[in-house]
Amino acid sequence: MIVQHFKYALEGHDFVIFTDHKSLTFAFRQISKKASPRRARQLEFISQYCTDIRHLAGAVNTVADSLSRVAAVRLEANEIDLIAEGQKTDAELLAQLQNQSEDGVGLKKLRLPDSGIELYCDVSGSRVRPFVPANCRQLVLTKLHALAHPGVFIKSELKVGVIYVKEDQYSEEQILENNENSIHFDEFLTLFGDRVRLRGFDKYKGGLDTVHDLTGLYSVYTNWRNIEIMFHVSTLLPYEKHDPQKLQRKRHIGNDIVCVVFLEADNTKFSPACIKSHFLHTFILVRVSARIKHKPTRYEVSVVTRDEVGAYKPYLWEQSVFEKGPMFREWLLTKIVNGERASYSAPKFARMQERTRSQMLEDLVMNLSNHAETGQIPKPYRRGSWRPIGEDEYIKMLHARVLRKVSDTQQTSPMDVVVDGKPYASFPHKLE
Structure with a gap:
């Protein structure tokens, strides 16, 4: 069972199985006919990962079940x-x-x-x-x-949509038309993280432009538990008055998986169907009264997901009304991250992951086969993409590294520079 549970971490690695049941060390040496059908199936599954089973007495196995230890x-x-x-x-x-x-x-x-x-x-x-x-x-x-449920696909960088809805707004066009923040909405955004200037921003950008201000001037960003989260806030994204569909906003929020809806209204209900998207799978609705004032501000929370997304914590069974503060921030960010991860198991994203991994393996095999035949260095991969960079781009990247090192070390000749443990003179592509 332990091999099956942690197979995602064991695949492709050499490891040894330790057990305090000494009889199990002979499991792969016995005649297969003696094993029951159930045991035969289990051994066949284990053998796909490891056949080295060793005995370790329970009294000296001080790290047993470490993942379940407080x-x-x-x-x-x-x-x-x-x-x-x-x-x-x-x-x-x-x-x-x-x-x-x-x-x-x-x-x-x-x-x-x-x-x-x-x-x-x-x-x-x-x-x-x-x-x-x-x-x-x-x-x-x-x-x-x-601790015992790390998930099948863990990302440390997330992009999350945030939309602002006012009283009597029911359609996508009306919602994305909002261009000004209320006091309540500005106060709510401070719970997420910091308002950052996009130009020159050197951390996770979530698909936003940080060079030419093409996707707005500011956004909201946080680093929570070593997870970088960039929020696509509808009112901070580019606004084009003559574009009724507000495509500059829709193309970011519509490609997110989780969307937080801030509803500042007393009599308006929000329907997730009004936001047309194939990617959005989870909506976290946060309602605040536009008339009744509370100190500190009170938020009424509800969550809706697509049918193919399973339940995920923290639940709303015991509490659905929160006061502004660190506890609500912790709850909200936990719900956002868990909602994103739970959505990865939906059929749409599961197929995309399988297709991407298959393509990565095919490219890896092709690069290694080419390296074995010609001696050519395998092409590196861009971060966040399975596509290998082109040969010309790889040469430019290599040249840039050499020139930067020449400048840093004040060497006169690039040929004396060592890159990745090898002298640059030994590389197949020379500087012109």
Whole structure:
């Protein structure tokens, strides 16, 4: 079962299977006729990845099931802050502090090492256990659960659509016509991340132009848990008054997978069908009242996905109304990232992934075969694309690296430069 579960990480690698059941080490040496049909199928599957099974006594196997160990979980600094803030108002914790002698739980406030944060912890047992308030338990549970479910396709760069809807706006044209932000919408965008100037922006750009300002002047960007997210905000994308379809906005938002809909209305309902797109699979609707003012601002959240997308956490079973703050930001970004990843399993994207991987393997085999026959260096791949760059482009890239190194090292001759461990003079293409 463990080989099947982690096959995505084991494919193409040499590894050894350790087990505390010594009899399993003889599994591939026995006569196949003695095995039951079920065991034969299992051994056949395992043999596709590894046939080296070794015995390791359980008493000395100190790293067994490491992925399911609590010690493997590390909370970020902002998540610890959330727990500390949650403890201040948690009703269950306050009740236990008043009745410690009755239930036998020894709660004590402890200061975390190398930090000024203090948490209430249970010190009655052999291990110190922090008290997790009710509003943070889903976060901790997700951390633990996600260790054994890394997913089939993980990306560290995402682009997400954000559209602004006002009262009595029902069609795509009306929604994309919005060109000004309200105070509520500007406040909501600050939850996502930073407003950045696109020209000269050197991080993940999500398909936006960072040279000529062709896709607007500003956008919203964040780096959350080592995941770069660029938000395609409808009101920040180019606006052309004489284009009724607003194609400059539609071509970005319509090619995203997840779209956040900010609905500033009391009597208007949003229908995902009004945004025509083959790619959009998940809509996260955030409603705020245009008339009733709350301090802090309250957001009513609902989520809709296509039928082929499975359920994903965090769920809305216990809470659908949030107040502005770090907890809501954490919930929203988690929902966005998980919604994107859950959509990858939809048939449309699964077929695209399979086709892309098949093409990459074909190109890899072709390049290696060509290298074996002619000695030509295999062509490198562009980041984010399976297509190899052309030979002329590869030569230009190589020349640029050499000239840059000549400038950095103040060498007089490019032929003395070493590139990738080899002198440039040994390369088949020389500088003219």
